[in-house]
Amino acid sequence: MTHTSSPETEGRVPADPQPTPAVQPAATTTTRRVDLERGTGIAPYTAVLWDLDGTISDSxxxxxxxxxxxxxxxxxxxxxxxxxxxxxxxxxxxxxxxxxxxxxxxxxxxxxxxxxSESFIGDAYPGVLQVIRDVHAAGIPQSTATSKPESSARVILESYGIDDSFLTITGASDDEVRSAKADVIEEALRRLDVAGVDLSNVLMIGDRFYDVEGAAEHGVPAVYVSWGYGRLGEEAGSVAVADSAERLRAFLSLD
Missing domain, CATH: 1.10.150 (DNA polymerase; domain 1)
Incomplete structure (x- = not known):
């Protein structure tokens, strides 16, 4: 049954005082080679897709x-x-x-x-913004692929000063017609393709199984990052697990 609304509660609702920490998978030392339609899982990559919440931003x-x-x-x-x-x-x-x-x-x-809210723009995870800037500096086209509304994603990335590192910022549509991760990834790939980007070796970077599975639906391998909001098991199907920006940088062959 659908609930009817009541006046909104003012102020902050108390948080769980002792949230259960999520158990994350161990990091890998290398990426795993795969043979997918749009990627091998091995650098050099022709394009990179990024999740936002839990991957770039601690939202x-x-x-x-x-x-x-x-x-x-x-x-x-x-x-x-x-x-x-x-x-x-x-x-x-x-x-x-x-x-x-x-x-x-x-x-x-x-x-x-x-x-x-004062916490609309969360803190960026350590080192990730520099990785994004370095991917851009290396000439690799990038797009977000987030289920956050595109308008909100743009505001957050602009606040971090990295919006110009992305060829396109792709997210959910405000009407939620496009919101499932696989649909957002499809749109990101479409926009990159229209821009003339080589999509033969794309990599998705995200922190939840939605990112891994959504990318796989379009033949794109994914790296799972363990600093986000997933937990052990959600990395299944990924080509690697990164536990730090430094390890992610190595997977991207930026060093």
Whole structure:
């Protein structure tokens, strides 16, 4: 049954005081060669796709606080942080549908709260922005492939000063018609193709199984990064696991 709305709770809803830490897979020393339609998993790469939340940006504080506020405004109990973290990555309207809410109404409420929050622009993960700049300097075309709305992704990347390192910034459409990771990756590849980019050896970089599986649907290998919001097992199917920007840099053959 769909819940009806009630006045929004003011202020920050208390966080789970002791969230359960996610167990991450061990890092690999090299990437694994594969034979996919659009990639081998081995450098040099002709294009790189990036997830945003949990890969470039530590956006969880803002997302989780906004989720708590929205759920509380509907009179729902607030799950633990470890439970809420499972919803960082997939399209947000799917999260609200899972809680029995009207996904359109709840998503609109969430976006208003999230974009107005002080933690809308989260901290970038150590070293990642420089890796992005170095990929750009090496002449490798890049695009984001995020389930965050494209307009929000652009604001965040502009705040980091790296928006000009991307040939295109690709994300979910504001109407959520394009929001599944595989659909966002398809659009990113389409835009790169229109721009004349060689798509023979593309690499996806992300922190959730949505990134790995969504890329595989389009014949693109993926590197899983363990500093994000995934957990052990989500790296299945990836060509490597990076636990630091330095290791990712090595996988990209930037040194």
């Amino acid at each position: 969880a504080p803002g997302i989780l606080n906004s989720l708590r506020t929205v759920l509380s405004s509907y009179g729902l109990p607030i799950p633990s942080d470890s439970e809420l973290l499972k919803h960082v990555g997939p399209p947000i309207h799917e999260t609200f549908a899972a809680y029995g809410l009207d996904p359109i109404e709840a998503t609109e409420r969430y976006r208003a709260i999230y974009r107005a």
